[in-house]
Amino acid sequence: MPSTAANLxxxxxxxxxxxxxxxxxxxxxxxxxxxxxWMYRYILKITERMIGLVxxxxxxxxxxxxxxxxxxREVLLLQSLYWPIYINDPQLRDFAKRRFIEHVNxxxxxxxxxxxxxxxxKWLSERESxxxxxxxxxxxxxxxxx
Numbered sequence: 001m002p003s004t005a006a007n008l009x010x011x012x013x014x015x016x017x018x019x020x021x022x023x024x025x026x027x028x029x030x031x032x033x034x035x036x037x038w039m040y041r042y043i044l045k046i047t048e049r050m051i052g053l054v055x056x057x058x059x060x061x062x063x064x065x066x067x068x069x070x071x072x073r074e075v076l077l078l079q080s081l082y083w084p085i086y087i088n089d090p091q092l093r094d095f096a097k098r099r100f101i102e103h104v105n106x107x108x109x110x111x112x113x114x115x116x117x118x119x120x121x122k123w124l125s126e127r128e129s130x131x132x133x134x135x136x137x138x139x140x141x142x143x144x145x146x
Contacts, residue, residue, distance in 0.1 A: 036084035067119040068139035074107035
């Protein structure tokens with residue numbers, strides 16, 4: 001019970017977070033603002049969907065595995081802390097929103113292609129060449145811990 005736990009110690013402590021962020025506020029306040037809070041719904045939902053894909057396709061190979069790896073790459077690109085920061089900057093806002101939505105749409109395309117069992121090799125090759133980052137990614141990094 002909370003009241004029991006509170007009574008265990010008669011001394012109350014006041015803490016102040018250590019100033020440690022490389023961001024201007026020092027406490028990462030820029031990462032959650034009224035301008036960027038909408039992004040987190042997508043990041044969370046897409047991350048959940050990626051975990052689900054790993055469970056549905058635990059050991060697929062060839063083209064399907066490449067699509068799964070592309071989906072994982074899109075998740076990591078979505079999770080970048082730069083999009084929420086850039087959204088706060090009037091000069092970068094449109095760029096960040098466009099790129100963020102592009103990654104959401106690309107993940108969705110991969111997700112739907114896998115669900116319909118119809119991966120598109122041309123689309124996949126275009127995404128792989130446009131974003132060659134994480135070339136050795138293994139989609140299974142999104143596996144639940146056992």
